[in-house]
Amino acid sequence: MTRTWNPELASREIEALTHLEGALLPVLHRLQEVFGYIPAEAVTLAASALNLSRAEVHGVVSFYHDFRTEAPARLVVRLCQAEACQAAGARAAAAALMGRLKTEFMKVAPDGSVVVEPVYCLGLCAAAPAALIGDRLLAALDGASLCEAVEAAL
Amino acid sequence: MTRIFVPADSLALALGADDVARCLSEELTRRRVKATIVRTGSRGMAWLEPLVEIETPGGRVGYGPVKARDVPSLLDAGLLTGNGHALLLGPVNELPWMSRQTRLVFARCGEIDPLDLEEFRRLGGFLGFERARALGPAETIAQVTASGLRGRGGAGFPAGVKWKSAADTQASRKFVVCNADEGDSGTFADRMLMEGDPFLLIEGMAIAGFAIGASKAYVYSRSEYPRANRIFAQALELARRAGVLGERAFAPGCGFDIELRVGAGAYVCGEETALLESLEGKRGMVRAKPPLPVHHGLFGKPTIINNVLTLASVPWILVNGSDAYAAMGHGRSRGAMPIQLSGMLKHTGLFEAPFGMTLSEIINDIGGGSRSGRPIKAVQCGGPLGAYFPPSLFDTIYDYEAFAARDGLIGHGGIVAFDDSADMGEQARFAMEFCAIESCGKCTPCRIGAVRGQEVIDKLRNGERTQENVALLEDLCQTMKLGSLCALGGFAPYPVLSALRHFPEDFRPRSPEKEQVP
Numbered sequence: 001m002t003r004t005w006n007p008e009l010a011s012r013e014i015e016a017l018t019h020l021e022g023a024l025l026p027v028l029h030r031l032q033e034v035f036g037y038i039p040a041e042a043v044t045l046a047a048s049a050l051n052l053s054r055a056e057v058h059g060v061v062s063f064y065h066d067f068r069t070e071a072p073a074r075l076v077v078r079l080c081q082a083e084a085c086q087a088a089g090a091r092a093a094a095a096a097l098m099g100r101l102k103t104e105f106m107k108v109a110p111d112g113s114v115v116v117e118p119v120y121c122l123g124l125c126a127a128a129p130a131a132l133i134g135d136r137l138l139a140a141l142d143g144a145s146l147c148e149a150v151e152a153a154l
Numbered sequence: 155m156t157r158i159f160v161p162a163d164s165l166a167l168a169l170g171a172d173d174v175a176r177c178l179s180e181e182l183t184r185r186r187v188k189a190t191i192v193r194t195g196s197r198g199m200a201w202l203e204p205l206v207e208i209e210t211p212g213g214r215v216g217y218g219p220v221k222a223r224d225v226p227s228l229l230d231a232g233l234l235t236g237n238g239h240a241l242l243l244g245p246v247n248e249l250p251w252m253s254r255q256t257r258l259v260f261a262r263c264g265e266i267d268p269l270d271l272e273e274f275r276r277l278g279g280f281l282g283f284e285r286a287r288a289l290g291p292a293e294t295i296a297q298v299t300a301s302g303l304r305g306r307g308g309a310g311f312p313a314g315v316k317w318k319s320a321a322d323t324q325a326s327r328k329f330v331v332c333n334a335d336e337g338d339s340g341t342f343a344d345r346m347l348m349e350g351d352p353f354l355l356i357e358g359m360a361i362a363g364f365a366i367g368a369s370k371a372y373v374y375s376r377s378e379y380p381r382a383n384r385i386f387a388q389a390l391e392l393a394r395r396a397g398v399l400g401e402r403a404f405a406p407g408c409g410f411d412i413e414l415r416v417g418a419g420a421y422v423c424g425e426e427t428a429l430l431e432s433l434e435g436k437r438g439m440v441r442a443k444p445p446l447p448v449h450h451g452l453f454g455k456p457t458i459i460n461n462v463l464t465l466a467s468v469p470w471i472l473v474n475g476s477d478a479y480a481a482m483g484h485g486r487s488r489g490a491m492p493i494q495l496s497g498m499l500k501h502t503g504l505f506e507a508p509f510g511m512t513l514s515e516i517i518n519d520i521g522g523g524s525r526s527g528r529p530i531k532a533v534q535c536g537g538p539l540g541a542y543f544p545p546s547l548f549d550t551i552y553d554y555e556a557f558a559a560r561d562g563l564i565g566h567g568g569i570v571a572f573d574d575s576a577d578m579g580e581q582a583r584f585a586m587e588f589c590a591i592e593s594c595g596k597c598t599p600c601r602i603g604a605v606r607g608q609e610v611i612d613k614l615r616n617g618e619r620t621q622e623n624v625a626l627l628e629d630l631c632q633t634m635k636l637g638s639l640c641a642l643g644g645f646a647p648y649p650v651l652s653a654l655r656h657f658p659e660d661f662r663p664r665s666p667e668k669e670q671v672p
């Protein structure tokens with residue numbers, strides 16, 4: 001479970017990593033792990049702890065697809081949309097899920113319950129299509145089994 | 155005590171291996187049977203996962219694919235003695251997929267508990283490192299060079315040449331960086347190795363560090379591989395405790411350590427200079443070369459960057475000799491390659507073999523041909539930047555030069571097969587879309603070109619001014635090839651142009667009435 005934003009905790013987490021060379025990515029990962037996202041205030045804290053400008057830290061946060069600047073949906077479904085999964089029916093599986101949830105990629109459900117994000121390869125290509133539902137890996141999916149797994153996790 | 159082996163590799167887990175292991179353990183307790191369950195990596199036969207193995211006097215016998223609900227009947231039938239059952243496969247090493255391979259890097263993967271350091275040693279682990287220490291740095295590098303080993307990350311650059319340049323550069327600090335950013339769709343060998351035999355990678359990295367005179371190394375992995383990262387971090391900790399890493403790794407006062415870093419979902423960070431930027435805590439922007447990383451790399455210091463498979467190949471070379479490695483292969487592609495098969499094939503997974511098979515052998519004999527019953531329409535080799543090959547090119551020999559001669563790519567060894575339900579115009583569009591999403595933004599042909607490419611393909615598929623737009627697409631691809639700093643923009647045209655050349659009909663409107671007058 002992620003924690004609600006807490007600047008003291010954030011500072012402690014950052015402090016524990018400042019000894020690393022080039023510490024910014026580990027710091028951002030840690031903040032997102034603890035709080036679920038990287039709020040603007042965290043950018044300020046990380047910048048001052050690492051002797052960087054806020055613009056530099058913001059630039060890094062925005063460059064990488066993983067980092068979020070807003071609290072995520074309660075359930076994040078990462079659906080592989082890369083070639084090996086495409087070859088095995090990932091597009092149809094995605095369409096089935098979108099139809100069921102009445103949503104589209106990257107659009108958080110109005111009640112904040114779920115968001116479906118594309119991911120480009122989970123390394124499960126040999127049993128495609130693959131998905132990461134919360135922290136559970138699933139492979140050899142089709143539309144029906146994907147919808148079922150997502151609904152069970154909701 | 156009888157040992158039962160159940161994989162705990164990500165792919166096996168995604169197919170229910172944990173449920174199988176839990177059910178087995180409950181049933182064994184219930185039946186008051188004494189047996190040990192060992193969790194392993196994967197053998198790489200994805201269609202048989204979860205593959206359960208049992209130790210018998212005649213070797214390890216396999217059952218698969220096993221579901222949790224099969225466990226009681228397996229035990230009833232005599233799983234513990236390797237007896238008959240509908241899921242019985244026979245001795246695992248005699249399965250054609252296994253017996254036809256030359257497993258150098260993956261020799262132990264799937265067979266052992268990946269975190270059992272004693273078992274690793276018992277099966278030859280660290281012998282390569284000991285050999286390197288006996289040979290000394292210069293002779294170690296000479297062996298790697300003589301083996302003909304080329305980089306397995308994509309570019310196929312001779313590993314020994316890179317190591318020698320870094321060794322010859324004087325500096326206060328040097329670095330070894332292992333590229334485990336395995337972003338190519340259809341590839342999973344790095345992940346399997348990190349999950350199935352992580353000490354082998356540690357050994358390869360230690361040899362590299364010893365050879366070039368580095369005391370610190372990084373592994374740059376990806377966030378999409380949480381399990382691989384967890385296992386590798388545990389392996390690092392065990393190696394430190396055993397003194398393999400740490401202050402006395404090479405000799406008293408001559409230490410070596412490895413730190414695991416994790417990317418953040420940027421494909422371009424697999425490119426070696428973008429990776430260095432990312433390790434330094436910056437945006438993953440590609441650097442112009444020169445200076446080369448071997449002279450001016452991580453934090454400005456001499457750095458060798460090698461793929462997981464490159465580094466993991468080195469222990470075998472040192473133990474068995476460069477001649478033995480160089481004796482395998484085809485043309486200038488020496489040694490063996492862990493080929494990764496995926497898509498619409500009957501048999502998907504990892505198959506390690508010397509270079510030199512034809513694509514047809516790989517697709518049809520090893521991969522078993524189409525799984526859907528519909529004919530294979532094309533294969534994409536070498537990841538998202540690799541060309542699509544139609545069956546008319548399946549006589550191509552699996553070898554860096556033979557592929558390059560046909561505008562193809564061996565890359566990191568991935569082969570993705572599409573059956574004839576695939577729409578190659580859609581695949582070409584995706585190649586451009588992926589390039590646009592993942593572009594680091596440094597050069598215009600890549601950043602803007604990939605967006606324009608999607609628009610042009612859309613127009614073609616809408617039937618707008620076909621001839622003109624085909625010419626425009628070809629021209630755009632040419633500009634991207636010539637004007638891009640790295641292979642993301644420079645190679646994205648290959649899947650596009652190959653799809654256009656071999657499947658022009660897929661770039662026309664799906665329904666003829668939509669066609670407009672040119």
Ligand SMILES: Cc1cc2nc3c(=O)[nH]c(=O)nc-3n(C[C@H](O)[C@H](O)[C@H](O)COP(=O)(O)O)c2cc1C
Nearest residue numbers: 305306307333335336337424425426460461464641
């Ligand atoms: C866009 C792009 C992505 C790349 N991704 C990877 C990767 O995920 N893993 C890898 O080892 N090499 C990757 N490479 C190749 C690296 O730049 C580099 O050639 C390689 O890590 C060198 O190691 P090797 O000589 O052992 O292959 C990529 C290159 C480009 C242009």
Ligand code: SF4
Nearest residue numbers: 594596597600640643
């Ligand atoms: S080709 Fe694309 S990814 Fe590569 S350096 Fe240029 S803009 Fe960046």
Ligand code: FES
Nearest residue numbers: 080085122124125
């Ligand atoms: S392409 Fe989907 S898991 Fe690799």
